[in-house]
Amino acid sequence: MPDEAEEDVVSRRRFLNRVSLALSGLAGAVVSVPIVAYLLSPLLQPPPEDWRDLGLVENFRMGETVEVAFDEPSSLPWAGQTARTAVWLRRTGERDFVAFGLNCTHLGCPVNWRAGAELFLCPCHGGVYYSDGTVAGGPPPRPLVRYSVRIIENDRVQVLTRPLTQTIAGAA
């Protein structure tokens, strides 16, 4: 008889132990759902894309590469300077433009256009690119990322924004 009673107590303890742990775990899981979803929300939203005005065609001289800044489409009101982004814009013909990302495809540092050398130089690990964005030397694995460019009515040059996750990874 005493044996049975002890067994009873043990199974009662085991029951209480398991139920308490399970309930606590469940409560934790329920609370985690909104927290995790909230923290991951920036990842779950598709990157916004938008055409940005860079100015009149005539503002850009043939064969020159210049940096043009514009507003980053995904920015929040308190983003300050990081609400801005830019491309290297090269006028290659009467109505032809090429736009390159600022980021070196090696590790994302900002490439500098050297007009005299006609090269993009990266200040971090020595990546070098030709004026058409192809790799001229150093560690970059891929050419500079290109943006879509269009010319709309009234001769305005526009560029289609790309998120930084694409320009640093050297996506096509």
Place this chain on the structure above:
Amino acid sequence: MRAVVGWLDDRLGLSANIKPLIEHPVPPTGWDYTIGSATLIAFTVQVVTGVALAFTYVPTPDHAYESLEFITRGAILGGIVRGIHFWGASAMVLLVCAHAAQVFLVGAFKYPREVNWLSGTLLLVFTFGMAFTGQLLRWNQDAYWAVVVGAAQAARAPLIGDWLTGILFAGQSVGGATLTRFYATHVFMIPAVIFGLLGVHLYLVIRHGVSDPPVPGVVVDPKTYKQRYEELVHKIGVPFWPDAGWKDVVFALAVGSIVLILALWLGPPELGNKADPTIVRAYPRPDWYFLWYFALLALMPVSIEDLFIIGFPLLIGLLFVLLPFIAPFGERSPRRRPWAVGIVAVFGVSVAALVNVGSNAPWSPDLGNLAVPEQVRQGLSPTAAQGAQVFEQRGCINCHTIAGVGGERGPELTRVGGRLTADELTWRILNGGRNMPAYGATLTPQETTALVEFLSTQK
């Protein structure tokens, strides 16, 4: 008074529970056993100064930089607080590495202290996590580009690369959401984890005792170790406080004094330019504790880079985790473990050399406006003088040094005229080389001739 003390002591259980802990017997140890406690003190200093900074710092991209300027220049002694936080961070990184090296060298990670080592490994990782997230909060150009470079490395990870980048950016680009994430990580998440791990780490120090200084020939054997340790402590052990603890106090005071002197003398690091993604005139450099890695990424052969960026941190982590299981028993004395000494020496020298080369970054072109020195120009023929101009204007000088002026990316050309013929020079300039861009499409024939003539005079 005595009654109040007695009441508190009874209710708090100080004499009953805490006193035995701080007076627990430890083997007599040397000064090298004080590094761990100094790390703890450095962390405490970081918590106190960090909380103080958080009273003023504004973690949004539009005001973070300005709030730090205010802390540094506007607030009374704010620059000192920032200085202590910065130099304290350096001290903590150095001490946590020194502590790991010392524990490795005296074999204190072996049985039964494997989990001490593992919790220490996590503390080491999170200390570097604090260092990385901390330098970003300055929100200057270095900080902005450090986020980008960090994310670009994460992007190399197979399958989850995009996802990791998104987590680092808190979105698809660096912006309003990014800084607050790093702020919350730096001031809440990692410190909370560190507090928890410290609890485990210190509890385990009490549970297994401070490791006995190693004696050559005395090997760790799980069958006898605990008994032998008990006997040793019983025979020659001293109470931790104050017999051993006074050394910890002295060493921690020395470290604290150095941190304070550096904060007063050199102050916090210059903020530099405010983060601005559109200003490409930047030389992004990490703080010194990541310079060695920055250098490694530049010196790495491109062919193994993808593997390295992801594999190297994982490999180091794996080695740390496996260490107490690879060598759980046997000799502890560094005199009998030449490999351990060798590994620490090679690692230390490599990191120091890489920090040094990383601070010069000779693989980066010099993007300043450089000019061929006057003494080189003197006495040049008109064509060669024109070549010297081409050398400047076409950017040769940004990568090549002549007479002490120029970049270090490419070979020095001070005596290139004696090394290469005019034909060889022409061929290299027009066709390029391993890291040298081909200038065939850039230079006019006349410019090429002038440039080659100029270089041929450099003997």
